[in-house]
Amino acid sequence: MWLQKASRAGWVGVALLRRVPMTVERLMRYPVYREGHLDTLLARVAPHERDTLVVSALITAQAGALPAKRQEGEMCLL
Amino acid sequence: MPQSDPHVPPNGETLQNAVRAAYAGHAAQQWQVAETIYSEEELTWLPRGAITSAPGLDHPIRAAQLHAGETILDLGCGGGIDTLLAARAVGPSGQAIGLDMTHEMILLAQANAQAAGLTNTRFLEGDMTAIPLPNSSVDVVISNGVFNLAANKDLVFAEARRVIRPGGHVVAADMLLAGTLPESVRDDPRLWSG
Numbered sequence: 001m002w003l004q005k006a007s008r009a010g011w012v013g014v015a016l017l018r019r020v021p022m023t024v025e026r027l028m029r030y031p032v033y034r035e036g037h038l039d040t041l042l043a044r045v046a047p048h049e050r051d052t053l054v055v056s057a058l059i060t061a062q063a064g065a066l067p068a069k070r071q072e073g074e075m076c077l078l
Numbered sequence: 079m080p081q082s083d084p085h086v087p088p089n090g091e092t093l094q095n096a097v098r099a100a101y102a103g104h105a106a107q108q109w110q111v112a113e114t115i116y117s118e119e120e121l122t123w124l125p126r127g128a129i130t131s132a133p134g135l136d137h138p139i140r141a142a143q144l145h146a147g148e149t150i151l152d153l154g155c156g157g158g159i160d161t162l163l164a165a166r167a168v169g170p171s172g173q174a175i176g177l178d179m180t181h182e183m184i185l186l187a188q189a190n191a192q193a194a195g196l197t198n199t200r201f202l203e204g205d206m207t208a209i210p211l212p213n214s215s216v217d218v219v220i221s222n223g224v225f226n227l228a229a230n231k232d233l234v235f236a237e238a239r240r241v242i243r244p245g246g247h248v249v250a251a252d253m254l255l256a257g258t259l260p261e262s263v264r265d266d267p268r269l270w271s272g
Contacts, residue, residue: 005231006248009232009235017141026114056135056252057252058137058138059251060142060248060250062248063243063246
């Protein structure tokens with residue numbers, strides 16, 4: 001959905017570079033979840049989904065034509 | 079809590095105020111996230127205050143391939159960890175600009191930049207849906223765990239597009255839902271400010 005939103009805003013070459021599941025252990029490093037809200041978040045999620053419900057994603061997109069050096073770099077990243 | 083669907087909370091202003099209040103409180107806290115993202119060399123170079131205030135999800139600087147002399151905008155810079163790394167990457171001929179809507183985070187980021195001995199950083203207090211910069215004024219936009227805090231993501235993407243120069247790019251790390259949540263959870267402002 002975010003990739004579609006970025007495309008609508010005029011970005012081109014929108015690409016997902018990396019997608020990593022946010023496990024419960026990793027989520028617990030963030031204050032809002034340490035403060036007890038993780039229970040709220042996961043209350044209606046099946047146990048087997050708890051480590052995959054949230055993911056971290058790294059996305060990139062370009063604004064217009066790219067210089068050659070940047071295009072080469074992006075292709076390496078992808 | 080991040081949204082991966084078109085749902086928009088009934089009151090975006092309420093959400094924004096809740097996020098601002100949460101992060102004002104977080105400025106004084108010590109987090110343990112950076113150790114899982116940044117390299118040993120980076121963690122050694124960075125001021126302690128930048129490390130303990132970092133709530134990011136990934137390493138946009140590493141993916142952005144910054145060049146000397148470029149101007150970088152860090153949307154939602156928080157305590158400034160990525161702004162500092164960007165400033166180091168672009169060198170004294172470039173500039174790293176951090177934008178955050180939380181006054182306490184701006185003060186913290188300024189202190190961290192000073193502690194790092196950087197002279198090419200600039201921190202702006204403002205909203206990423208109305209970025210206080212001219213059109214086509216930056217080369218690269220980075221963001222780390224911030225887009226998910228915006229109720230109107232279309233506007234944030236449009237603003238980022240407005241300030242970036244032709245040929246520039248954006249690298250954003252963020253948190254997304256891989257499933258769906260009940261509205262009672264999605265509309266709780268406290269869960270948007272991880």
